[in-house]
Amino acid sequence: MMKASDSPGHAPDDNDTEEYEQDKSSSTEGPDSPDASLPSSPVPAMMSSSPGPTSQPPRYSVRFTDNVSKDGDTITYTINVRKLGDLEDIITITRQYEDLQYLDHQLTQNNRQPGLILPPLPTRPGADPAAAELLSRKQLGSSNRAMVGDGAQWGKDCRSLEKYLELVVSHPVLGSDNHLIEFLEKQEPPPRPAKLKKGWLAGVKDRWDARNVNVKDCDEWFGKEREWAARYGAQIRDASDKMNIVMNSKLRLVAQLGHLSATLNASVAGNEGVNGVYNKLNCAFSTSLDSARAGIENEVSSGEATLGGYLDMYTRCLEAENSMLLRRTCLLVDYENACKALAKAKPNREVSAKAIRDEAEKELNDCTQVARKEVKVFHNRRLAECRQSLLYYVEGQIKCFQENHAALNNCVDNIKSFQVPQVKTSIFDED
Numbered sequence: 155m156m157k158a159s160d161s162p163g164h165a166p167d168d169n170d171t172e173e174y175e176q177d178k179s180s181s182t183e184g185p186d187s188p189d190a191s192l193p194s195s196p197v198p199a200m201m202s203s204s205p206g207p208t209s210q211p212p213r214y215s216v217r218f219t220d221n222v223s224k225d226g227d228t229i230t231y232t233i234n235v236r237k238l239g240d241l242e243d244i245i246t247i248t249r250q251y252e253d254l255q256y257l258d259h260q261l262t263q264n265n266r267q268p269g270l271i272l273p274p275l276p277t278r279p280g281a282d283p284a285a286a287e288l289l290s291r292k293q294l295g296s297s298n299r300a301m302v303g304d305g306a307q308w309g310k311d312c313r314s315l316e317k318y319l320e321l322v323v324s325h326p327v328l329g330s331d332n333h334l335i336e337f338l339e340k341q342e343p344p345p346r347p348a349k350l351k352k353g354w355l356a357g358v359k360d361r362w363d364a365r366n367v368n369v370k371d372c373d374e375w376f377g378k379e380r381e382w383a384a385r386y387g388a389q390i391r392d393a394s395d396k397m398n399i400v401m402n403s404k405l406r407l408v409a410q411l412g413h414l415s416a417t418l419n420a421s422v423a424g425n426e427g428v429n430g431v432y433n434k435l436n437c438a439f440s441t442s443l444d445s446a447r448a449g450i451e452n453e454v455s456s457g458e459a460t461l462g463g464y465l466d467m468y469t470r471c472l473e474a475e476n477s478m479l480l481r482r483t484c485l486l487v488d489y490e491n492a493c494k495a496l497a498k499a500k501p502n503r504e505v506s507a508k509a510i511r512d513e514a515e516k517e518l519n520d521c522t523q524v525a526r527k528e529v530k531v532f533h534n535r536r537l538a539e540c541r542q543s544l545l546y547y548v549e550g551q552i553k554c555f556q557e558n559h560a561a562l563n564n565c566v567d568n569i570k571s572f573q574v575p576q577v578k579t580s581i582f583d584e585d
Contacts, residue, residue, distance in 0.1 A: 269524030442565035449558035456550030
């Protein structure tokens with residue numbers, strides 16, 4: 155293994171130390187605080203994510219509306235697009251998930267430069283009855299016959315897809331891609347093929363890349379980043395799974411409260427004119443259960459829209475960063491192999507071996523340059539959105555708890571207001 159100082163994309167030398175020391179971040183060490191870090195984790199100063207054109211990409215504001223329609227297994231979303239700084243009216247477009255999938259395919263194929271962290275597209279929302287049943291069993295339990303409403307799931311899907319487009323629009327490279335501009339500004343979606351196919355070598359290449367996971371990086375900075383990304387990726391996935399368990403437990407409680415409330419209402423309807431006080435108590439208790447159910451539903455919605463959404467999105471983003479770092483490691487392995495081949499080459503093959511080595515070195519240098527900038531931008535965004543999601547989550551939960559407390563207090567007061575007549579318990583009780 156060659157030394158870091160002899161490799162392309164090596165750690166900063168003494169001339170660069172001052173620049174890096176001015177903007178340290180613990181993004182490769184944790185905890186997430188850019189103002190205090192260990193000396194061993196320098197991160198390069200904030201720069202554009204692309205070594206190419208310096209012009210800023212077009213900036214758009216993208217918002218998914220509540221106007222979501224379903225036709226069979228096809229879900230159509232309505233999106234409001236505004237070009238920032240432009241006085242024109244909002245552009246309203248309709249797109250399906252397959253349109254977003256094709257856009258992701260075009261962006262990936264058109265920007266194959268190693269070192270880019272490509273925003274991950276959320277998985278396809280389930281639209282058929284089988285998918286809805288599977289989701290309902292996962293959230294409400296296998297024994298529950300209730301089905302999760304389309305409206306609640308559509309809201310969650312809209313937030314995920316909207317966040318994906320926000321990441322693409324704000325990306326210094328992808329934000330200026332012509333495919334994105336066409337996707338956002340034209341009323342009709344770009345024509346797409348019936349089915350996107352991967353090349354038959356894709357699976358072989360992925361398996362070959364996986365062999366290089368444990369390769370030691372000669373660049374200490376990237377070595378630490380790889381270790382951090384692998385460890386943090388597993389931790390944030392675990393946090394996201396546990397967050398979903400908590401949310402699903404609350405949804406099961408909501409379903410049980412709804413079932414109990416409906417049972418009480420049915421009991422009252424079956425005893426009209428009999429046991430008037432008992433019926434009133436049942437009605438009051440049923441109303442209390444409905445209030446509690448609505449309050450817990452608000453807690454779940456607030457949690458999914460804030461911290462839950464952040465954990466889900468950055469679980470996928472960490473996978474994208476790990477993939478980028480693995481691609482760079484593969485280029486490093488290719489460069490080392492080319493150096494070994496050059497050292498062993500015979501005189502008549504030395505020129506071609508040197509050309510291969512130089513090409514591998516150039517690819518690795520370009521990837522390293524882009525990757526450093528991408529990692530910095532990625533961590534800045536991740537830290538900012540982590541703080542924001544935690545703040546919104548806490549504020550939302552406090553607001554929900556206050557509203558729930560007030561509603562339940564009102565229900566208790568209503569129940570206490572009923573005067574239950576005393577019942578004779580013996581022949582000595584007076585009328």
